[in-house]
Amino acid sequence: AQSVAQPEDQVNVAEGNPLTVKCTYSVSGNPYLFWYVQYPNRGLQFLLKYITGDNLVKGSYGFEAEFNKSQTSFHLKKPSALVSDSALYFCAVRDINRGYGQNFVFGPGTRLSVLP
Amino acid sequence: EPEVTQTPSHQVTQMGQEVILRCVPISNHLYFYWYRQILGQKVEFLVSFYNNEISEKSEIFDDQFSVERPDGSNFTLKIRSTKLEDSAMYFCASSLAGTSGSTQYFGPGTRLLVL
Numbered sequence: 001a002q003s004v005a006q007p008e009d010q011v012n013v014a015e016g017n018p019l020t021v022k023c024t025y026s027v028s029g030n031p032y033l034f035w036y037v038q039y040p041n042r043g044l045q046f047l048l049k050y051i052t053g054d055n056l057v058k059g060s061y062g063f064e065a066e067f068n069k070s071q072t073s074f075h076l077k078k079p080s081a082l083v084s085d086s087a088l089y090f091c092a093v094r095d096i097n098r099g100y101g102q103n104f105v106f107g108p109g110t111r112l113s114v115l116p
Numbered sequence: 117e118p119e120v121t122q123t124p125s126h127q128v129t130q131m132g133q134e135v136i137l138r139c140v141p142i143s144n145h146l147y148f149y150w151y152r153q154i155l156g157q158k159v160e161f162l163v164s165f166y167n168n169e170i171s172e173k174s175e176i177f178d179d180q181f182s183v184e185r186p187d188g189s190n191f192t193l194k195i196r197s198t199k200l201e202d203s204a205m206y207f208c209a210s211s212l213a214g215t216s217g218s219t220q221y222f223g224p225g226t227r228l229l230v231l
Binding site: 032034041044051092094103105108109 | 157216221225
């Protein structure tokens with residue numbers, strides 16, 4: 001069975017500092033990994049995904065994430081946090097070996113607060 | 117930029133009543149999904165839909181739930197007889213393709229409150 005863990009409920013970081021939001025996953029096959037962000041009263045917005053190739057993927061709003069197969073991790077990073085990055089972040093996984101129309105399995109979410 | 121829209125944004129209903137949540141997916145997308153998020157909990161998959169058929173559903177999606185694409189633009193989720201535990205935020209999503217690497221684009225959600 002697929003699962004996603006986000007070990008931190010809350011991450012606080014000062015504006016201008018680097019941020020990391022952690023994600024680890026478990027799938028039976030090879031994973032496709034995604035990060036979404038949820039702002040208050042908004043839906044989930046796609047940030048980036050890892051499918052194949054370079055382990056470091058770059059996405060929207062200056063975010064990037066590094067796929068680490070040996071550690072089964074896909075941590076989200078940004079070199080310099082902005083107050084506007086404060087939101088709820090979800091990691092999600094899909095198993096590459098499953099068929100069409102397959103769903104995501106989401107992590108529980110990590111609330112990021114960037115302090116001015 | 118095209119986006120998924122959902123109506124209503126909020127819905128309050130009495131237990132046992134039927135509700136229909138509506139979604140307009142991105143126009144050239146072919147795969148459609150419903151997820152829900154109970155307050156304070158993780159986002160959970162309900163159902164995926166392609167070519168006028170359910171392609172996958174979770175254990176949550178029991179006989180009280182149904183989905184339909186009544187016309188070329190709308191995608192609906194119906195709950196026949198709502199229970200208190202159906203109170204949640206319901207998200208619709210769509211994707212161009214159905215492969216595991218396809219990005220799903222989510223709507224803003226409908227907050228359902230069952231009293």
